[in-house]
Amino acid sequence: MKNVGIIGAGAIACGYAAFLEQAGHSVRLWSPRGNCASRRIKAEGAVETPCELRFIDSVGTLVDGADVLVLALPAFGHRAVLDALAPHIRPGQPVIISSHTAFGALYLGDLLTGKGVVAPIIAWSTTALTAKMPAQDVVRVGNLRARVDMSVLPEGQADAGLALCTSLFGERFLLRDDLLSIALSNLNPQNHLGIALCNATRMDKGEIWSQVGNMTPMVARLLEALDSERLAIAAGLGLSVRTVHEHFHLSYHVPQEAALADMFAEMQRRGLGGNGPATPSSRYVTEDVPFGLVPIILLGRLSGRQARLHQAGLDLISAMYGRDFAVECDLIEALRLDELSLDALRDAARAGTTRAVR
Numbered sequence: 001m002k003n004v005g006i007i008g009a010g011a012i013a014c015g016y017a018a019f020l021e022q023a024g025h026s027v028r029l030w031s032p033r034g035n036c037a038s039r040r041i042k043a044e045g046a047v048e049t050p051c052e053l054r055f056i057d058s059v060g061t062l063v064d065g066a067d068v069l070v071l072a073l074p075a076f077g078h079r080a081v082l083d084a085l086a087p088h089i090r091p092g093q094p095v096i097i098s099s100h101t102a103f104g105a106l107y108l109g110d111l112l113t114g115k116g117v118v119a120p121i122i123a124w125s126t127t128a129l130t131a132k133m134p135a136q137d138v139v140r141v142g143n144l145r146a147r148v149d150m151s152v153l154p155e156g157q158a159d160a161g162l163a164l165c166t167s168l169f170g171e172r173f174l175l176r177d178d179l180l181s182i183a184l185s186n187l188n189p190q191n192h193l194g195i196a197l198c199n200a201t202r203m204d205k206g207e208i209w210s211q212v213g214n215m216t217p218m219v220a221r222l223l224e225a226l227d228s229e230r231l232a233i234a235a236g237l238g239l240s241v242r243t244v245h246e247h248f249h250l251s252y253h254v255p256q257e258a259a260l261a262d263m264f265a266e267m268q269r270r271g272l273g274g275n276g277p278a279t280p281s282s283r284y285v286t287e288d289v290p291f292g293l294v295p296i297i298l299l300g301r302l303s304g305r306q307a308r309l310h311q312a313g314l315d316l317i318s319a320m321y322g323r324d325f326a327v328e329c330d331l332i333e334a335l336r337l338d339e340l341s342l343d344a345l346r347d348a349a350r351a352g353t354t355r356a357v358r
Contacts, residue, residue, distance in 0.1 A: 107335055
């Protein structure tokens with residue numbers, strides 16, 4: 001049994017709490033917003049058990065009482081939360097970033113190195129489950145993902161990190177080559193880009209619309225083209241990552257050999273996928289564009305495999321929103337990754353900090 005500290009208060013954080021309590025672990029949560037009261041909730045769907053959400057007022061108290069920490073909040077909140085967490089993390093205390101984006105693991109590694117602390121930082125390519133909260137006292141867990149890619153910083157901690165994740169969330173994790181693989185393994189940015197671009201007026205008008213029902217063959221072809229670009233970048237870096245077909249197969253258990261449009265049709269037949277975003281402020285854009293597309297574009301430049309479609313999507317979305325999403329990724333800005341060569345970035349990923357290569 002582990003004492004798990006979860007940072008976050010949304011559906012994924014509450015879904016993790018229900019899952020872990022059902023598995024016999026002790027869970028406490030901390031919300032960066034500081035406005036959450038402890039309460040009992042009901043879990044539905046893939047996890048079915050009542051769960052006590054025990055919120056802690058102080059991040060220091062949460063960290064002090066935890067064997068392992070799990071970040072479960074949007075990427076645009078990661079930098080501020082990591083700044084708050086780092087002073088309290090003790091040597092050897094594992095931190096799981098779910099899901100990892102924009103080299104946040106390196107940012108935390110830099111903070112810990114600055115205070116002379118070495119701790120395993122575990123980066124997941126996506127969440128271990130999907131979840132929604134239809135009411136304040138209900139969390140509906142839609143799917144437990146069959147496979148989640150992960151890497152561990154610094155080098156040498158991989159086997160222990162895999163064993164820890166398995167002990168908490170079961171046999172669903174696959175170790176990838178390094179942090180660069182994880183940066184290219186989160187498929188939400190490319191998929192959400194295609195969905196948002198092709199359904200922008202629905203989002204702008206606040207319509208209620210079926211997401212999977214509107215992932216037509218044209219949308220599927222765009223997602224496949226974006227996927228081919230991402231896979232080419234990975235190949236240029238000598239990395240192995242999953243395909244978009246593998247992603248939907250492992251996440252929603254539809255046949256992998258089917259064409260992508262047919263996979264979406266099967267998901268629609270099964271009632272999977274839910275509604276698409278009904279507001280322009282959706283995380284499909286405000287999170288996934290700066291924190292998901294920008295790292296892929298960076299790796300494309302470093303690998304010599306330009307991410308033309310990803311760059312075009314970034315430029316189009318920025319024009320539609322009247323803001324420059326390219327400069328909104330505060331993690332990459334803080335890490336000054338544009339100053340590093342590909343070899344230096346690889347060395348930093350192995351060491352768990354950019355301080356080792358500057």
